[in-house]
Amino acid sequence: MVLDNLSLEVKKGEVVVIVGPSGCGKSTLLRCINGLEPIQSGSIETDGQAGMVFQSYELFPHLSVLKNMMLAPLKVQKREKKEVKKEAMELLKRVGLEEKADSYPQQLSGGQKQRVAIVRALILHPEILLFDEVTAALDPEMVREVLDVVLDLARQKRTMLVVTHEMQFARAVADRIVFIDEGKIIEEASSEEFFEHPKTDRAKRFLNVFRY
Amino acid sequence: MPDLGLDVLLKGNNFFRLLEGLLAAVKISMVSIALSIPFGVLLGITMTGKNILVRFLTKLYLEFIRIMPQLVLLFLVFFGSTRSLGWNLEGETAAVIVFVLWGTAEMGDLVRSALTSIPKHQYESSRALGLAKRQTYFYIILPQTLRRLLPLSINLVTRMVKTTSLVLMIGVVEVLKAGQQMIEANRMNSPNAAFGIYLVIFILYFLVCWPVSMAARRLEKKWG
Numbered sequence: 001m002v003l004d005n006l007s008l009e010v011k012k013g014e015v016v017v018i019v020g021p022s023g024c025g026k027s028t029l030l031r032c033i034n035g036l037e038p039i040q041s042g043s044i045e046t047d048g049q050a051g052m053v054f055q056s057y058e059l060f061p062h063l064s065v066l067k068n069m070m071l072a073p074l075k076v077q078k079r080e081k082k083e084v085k086k087e088a089m090e091l092l093k094r095v096g097l098e099e100k101a102d103s104y105p106q107q108l109s110g111g112q113k114q115r116v117a118i119v120r121a122l123i124l125h126p127e128i129l130l131f132d133e134v135t136a137a138l139d140p141e142m143v144r145e146v147l148d149v150v151l152d153l154a155r156q157k158r159t160m161l162v163v164t165h166e167m168q169f170a171r172a173v174a175d176r177i178v179f180i181d182e183g184k185i186i187e188e189a190s191s192e193e194f195f196e197h198p199k200t201d202r203a204k205r206f207l208n209v210f211r212y
Numbered sequence: 213m214p215d216l217g218l219d220v221l222l223k224g225n226n227f228f229r230l231l232e233g234l235l236a237a238v239k240i241s242m243v244s245i246a247l248s249i250p251f252g253v254l255l256g257i258t259m260t261g262k263n264i265l266v267r268f269l270t271k272l273y274l275e276f277i278r279i280m281p282q283l284v285l286l287f288l289v290f291f292g293s294t295r296s297l298g299w300n301l302e303g304e305t306a307a308v309i310v311f312v313l314w315g316t317a318e319m320g321d322l323v324r325s326a327l328t329s330i331p332k333h334q335y336e337s338s339r340a341l342g343l344a345k346r347q348t349y350f351y352i353i354l355p356q357t358l359r360r361l362l363p364l365s366i367n368l369v370t371r372m373v374k375t376t377s378l379v380l381m382i383g384v385v386e387v388l389k390a391g392q393q394m395i396e397a398n399r400m401n402s403p404n405a406a407f408g409i410y411l412v413i414f415i416l417y418f419l420v421c422w423p424v425s426m427a428a429r430r431l432e433k434k435w436g
Contacts, residue, residue, distance in 0.1 A: 036336055049342060058337035062355045062435070071351060072341035124341065 003028055004183040010128065012047075013157040017164060017174035017191070021206060025183040026163040030130045033161070051126030055133040057113040059105040059120070065092070066101040069120045077124065084123070091119040095149050111142030118149055129153065131162040135169075147173075167210045171195050179203050217405030220398045221412065230409075233390030234416050237376040240304060240386070244311030245369055251312065252319020259324040270320070277317040283378050285310045290382040303384035311372060318368050326360040327353075359435045366428035370421040387413055 003025045010016050018026045031037035033044055034052050059068050069088040073079045092098045095115040105113055114134055121129060131150060135143040147169050154160065154173045164170050170177065170191070177194040179187040179202075187194065187203045198204045221227045259270045277285070290306040293299040301309075330353055338348040380389035391409045398405045 034340055036339065052337075052340040054333065054337060054340075056333060058333045060334065060338075060352055060356075062359060072343060075347055075351065076342040076344075120341070 017170040020180040048127030051121030052130040057117045111145045128159045216408030217402040218408040220405040233387035237386040241373045248315025251316040255320030256323020307379040326357045
């Protein structure tokens, strides 16, 4: 069993960051919420669609940036092409990639791909955004440009559930931190409280790894 | 300029006969390719299935066809069917049967490998965007599969065109056979004809296969 007796509620406009050692079930949790992983028991309730951004971007290599973004709004949500294109261009502009609209994924850097993946999820107007270690596959110098986008979304009061290994970033972006180990929630606290005064030994040990 | 014996080509309707032979070869390969592609796609999809018995049988078929030299397959179908089944197959028919068996096996394996080479994450991110299963196949998986398939299947097409030169062994007068007949007939008066005629045959094969390769390369660039 990967996740065990785990209960988590995310309020509208809240940014919850999930941290924990590798293999603790963080990513599985996101995949369950999004229906990519079956659950044996329990329930998941969301007010609407969840948008997901993966560690390895997973853009569609045969489609241009713009078409990557427009596919789901057109084919799933059956929205009007003109309106979708306009919104796609606005979103690209917001992440500084409007010139890349007609580029193909292999022509972009990792950071650029991940920013496209984020706006590709955003254009569907999801109720909640799920970020699965979105910087883990990036070169260090590209991490910043992606995290800035996520931080910007947090400021706009988007509901987000973020799995990350970047502790500085977790601290900056989170309203609440959820520390998971071995599929269980070990500690749950506000960002500041968790990083300054962790209550459990396991959380203390975990945080120590990140201090030099 | 050395004597290539090209004058043989101008005798009677010799050049026309050569072209006729080429047409026979092209016809066999085109019919075989046209049948191999749909059968191969079906085989390839079958091979990605979960049923172990089906996977074993298709794999056995593929390996059998691969290991057998095409010439042996031709003899087996052409002579074997007459001896054991009493069929009296035309050379062309036997050739098409063998080429379809072979083309289907090779095409099936190409389709299988192209399908399985699409990363699992492509399915997942498509699902995460809310696309239904059929939409995922249609918009995401199939276009990528086709792109991977194209260069490999063009390679198969040119291989099939070239391999038609074997069918002269079962009595089909294709381009190589027609050329051999001319060389034999003119052995005395134009002993160098072998050189000239095989050169012309070389050029004819090239003219058939080259445009196919070019078209494939152009598509590959466009899709790359």
